[in-house]
Amino acid sequence: MKKSEMKSEEIARLAGVSRSTVSRVINNYANVPPETRAKVMKVIQDHNYYPNVSAQVLAGKRARTLGLFLIEPGGVSSDILTNMLIVSVIENASSHGYYVLTHIIRDTADTDTIRSVREIFFQGRIDGGIFIGAADREPLIDDLIREGFMVGVMDQEQPIPCQPNRIAAIFNNTSGMKQAAAYLAELGHTRIGVINGDMNRLSGRTKYEGYMQAMETEGLKVNPAWVLGGSFHENSGCNAVKKLLHCEKHDLPTAIIAANDSVAFGAIRALKEHGLRVPDDMSIIGFDDHPLSARHHPALTTLQVDFSEMLGQLTSKLIARIEHPDEAIHDITAEYTLIVRESCRRI
Amino acid sequence: MKKSEMKSEEIARLAGVSRSTVSRVINNYANVPPETRAKVMKVIQDHNYYPNVSAQVLAGKRARTLGLFLIEPGGVSSDILTNMLIVSVIENASSHGYYVLTHIIRDTADTDTIRSVREIFFQGRIDGGIFIGAADREPLIDDLIREGFMVGVMDQEQPIPCQPNRIAAIFNNTSGMKQAAAYLAELGHTRIGVINGDMNRLSGRTKYEGYMQAMETEGLKVNPAWVLGGSFHENSGCNAVKKLLHCEKHDLPTAIIAANDSVAFGAIRALKEHGLRVPDDMSIIGFDDHPLSARHHPALTTLQVDFSEMLGQLTSKLIARIEHPDEAIHDITAEYTLIVRESCRRI
DNA sequence: CTGAAAGCGCTTACAG
DNA sequence: CTGAAAGCGCTTACAG
Incomplete structure (x- = not known):
């Protein structure tokens, strides 16, 4: 097993500052003079240092990870569309510096499945989750929302009163x-x-x-x-x-x-x-x-x-909500455009 | 943001044992009498407790997460096959209790891309990575292997001498x-x-x-x-x-x-x-x-x-290697079977 | 602007 | 079989 020997303490020592300052540089805090920042950054880059994410999360930072839950009762997803959806979420998340943990759900009623999905949230692996393919009222999702987790859902109605930690993307x-x-x-x-x-x-x-x-x-x-x-x-x-x-x-x-x-x-x-x-x-x-x-x-x-656009928006808004919980966010409605080809004739 | 108030200390208190014992139960260690185990398990289940994964990883456990890196120069993957590959990896990993963090690589030579891929490994987010679509000699991958990370690669030659932390799946x-x-x-x-x-x-x-x-x-x-x-x-x-x-x-x-x-x-x-x-x-x-x-x-x-089989095997073997670094593991070779349909004629 | 120290929630030698 | 304590690598009030 690989184990990086570099830690913030080592960086601090090499840069001649304290771990606090290293942390301030990494987190881009304002109260660090440019010269100090530059000095620390140089050491960080020269030594290929990447802060340990578990330590960061444990100390209170975000995991910068989203869960993507695909509900597909029908065996292996053989649909190109599914792929487009996954890619849209991953690439959008990536553009915000977030990673995506993808999970496939065969049966939303199965006890083990429910447990494993809830585990992902409760373990603190992710900052929020996106569900695709869910029934309009899905207890698994409703429970998670009630428990305070941030979720984005494709094709679900926003209940009234609307829940601040549920973002919905629907079709017109x-x-x-x-x-x-x-x-x-x-x-x-x-x-x-x-x-x-x-x-x-x-x-x-x-x-x-x-x-x-x-x-x-x-x-x-x-x-x-x-x-x-x-x-x-x-x-x-x-x-x-x-x-x-x-x-x-x-x-x-x-x-x-x-x-x-x-x-x-x-x-x-x-x-x-x-x-x-x-x-x-x-x-x-x-x-x-x-x-x-x-x-x-x-x-x-x-x-x-436009599924890509729709899921990109859903992902962006979910991340925005994770980072600024109080900002108002509107649900997403996707519109249809008629594409005339050859399967209909005049009679 | 959701924050679970339950922690191992609370479980310990409720079960009348120490955190050490709670940890032993969670990690299924042998030296816990059945009654103690049962008592602790009951409290864990009754309170819907899931250990914080960051704390576990920081304390030395595995992240139980695999990185899946799809190298696709050509814009959005529009191929059903890609989807089969992703699903095969995710489901196989899931069956071993592992999660999959999927990442899309457009250009293996781009500095930012390289940085973000390396970051995933160095941050300790994953225990190993699977690369799909890479060139036979890909510096990004070779570097990671040299640095000691565990990787599985589809369609790459195993160099000589073979590297214990590289598992290859190739086609005959x-x-x-x-x-x-x-x-x-x-x-x-x-x-x-x-x-x-x-x-x-x-x-x-x-x-x-x-x-x-x-x-x-x-x-x-x-x-x-x-x-x-x-x-x-x-x-x-x-x-x-x-x-x-x-x-x-x-x-x-x-x-x-x-x-x-x-x-x-x-x-x-x-x-x-x-x-x-x-x-x-x-x-x-x-x-x-x-x-x-x-x-x-x-x-x-x-x-x-059989791509599913091939990637399932690659995933299983990668996980096996992660969990038992010294066990010998053989590379995977996938065989072709001729399927005769209608695109060839006798002349 | 900066450092010493406490704390995040676990695991694991260690001692008993 | 079990608990007290150290340690994992960060962040962040706090004090200066």
Whole structure:
């Protein structure tokens, strides 16, 4: 095991000052004359000295580490999007001098899992945590917030009264669904179905509600047989369409809005397998602008949202809150932009 | 900021023992009678006590944290594979009770980057690090190893004499190339080209060398004009083929081995753009079995390798070395398996 | 502007 | 089997 022999005492000795002064230089305190600072800095650099982080934290400094908790019930994350999210958090944190400890949660109800997540917070390994993929009301997260930990959450509602140590980043799904429905209506569609996401997730609910509202706005009626259950995963899109095709052979919608692009991919696969073509026989629109959507056949029309920007903001705000607990911080709302490609046709 | 009031002294008081005994229970030392242990454990659990990790580390325990360093010159990692690698490391580490601090390196030559990486090691944040995507000889890594830190590296050669604190996981590219060439030869190909990977990476070199050897084994002659430069990225495959098509219009190979599947995707894209079809006009074979290869059009024939298994092993061995520095540990070699799909045809 | 000293919350020889 | 005490390497009032 490596053990650096350099410590602040040694630096102090070499620079001819006390450990207090070395500490003041390291922490960039104002009351150190430039010459003293320069002298100490030189010794620090010449000897490749890095203060021991455990000692710093124990003495009251921040760990400068964030926890990133990915909730993924479905086995290994095979989604490029997940990767974008991780990278966005890490790079943003890094730009603030913070490190990221990533943890994968398979089952938020499992006792061992809960214990290990709580441990990360209670051990003092991190200054705050970011949760991705959580249900809208997740006891594990609610408990941590109640216990005073700083958390950032993607896609959760801010409860009322709002909690100062919870920062939320949400999607404007109402607007997204309105854009989707308006676009389809403009193409002449009146028979529009939807494949829902996971209803335990905030986006699942708000997308569904957005769809209902949007249909009303467009003056279109909702056929309950065309409101399909799903889970945000590709397979759920495939299954939903299979079921639709099986049950409603003679009364099909002409367009389907999918809860996200993965679901849309699955839906298109199922349609193809049944000999139906997109967009000739059915128009499909997705959400997210998944990295694969532009290269899909047909290229997928979708509502794009900037995940990197969103998570970057969430990370920045979480760090800001950690460093200045009293500053007011507003939640983040991500907007959708319609990207027209080839999966919808005029009828 | 959250501050847990519980400390070992408080647990000791409540359990009617000394802090020493509490520590012995936490660290599972043998010399504690079952009744004492039970008594202490109960207090610990009842009060949701988690020892402060900084204090533990400062007092000499391990941080139980691994650094994961992803070297990705090319902007945001858009590759699903990267995600699989990250997840494999995190889950394996987690199964050993270790956490993973992930860091992204854009430029291994940048002074600030080098500083921040070295800082992670010297600060004592981690017990060891895993590097992915490094050049075969990477000074940043070599320095850390020389300084005594424990590192695991994917795709680097073990120098001679071998260093006890470097664990390497490499690919059997010789065998992979042999399988590729043998398969193509068996289909009747004699004109076989190659798109190389990044020659600074071990796999870049060994794949090229493997290709040369394999061609000799098959008794085929290598046309230097069909040995194309590349970089393991999709665009390099596209560019390589464009150049080939441009320069060698009338003397083309009938098959190309790509350094990996991404390169193969790019190559196929370029061929399509020039009106050539795969496999009708050109056979293509890749390496890795990228998650998208099975769904590609045409489905890509490739040499599959189990990255999850490989990185899981690397992680396990690194942790084993951290915990038992003197135990002998062998390097890891990953083998390729030919997966025949639709991108090669008999001629 | 600066140093001596207390303290952060643990672990671990040491002595019994 | 168990406790008192020293020590891990920092930071930060406190006093000057």
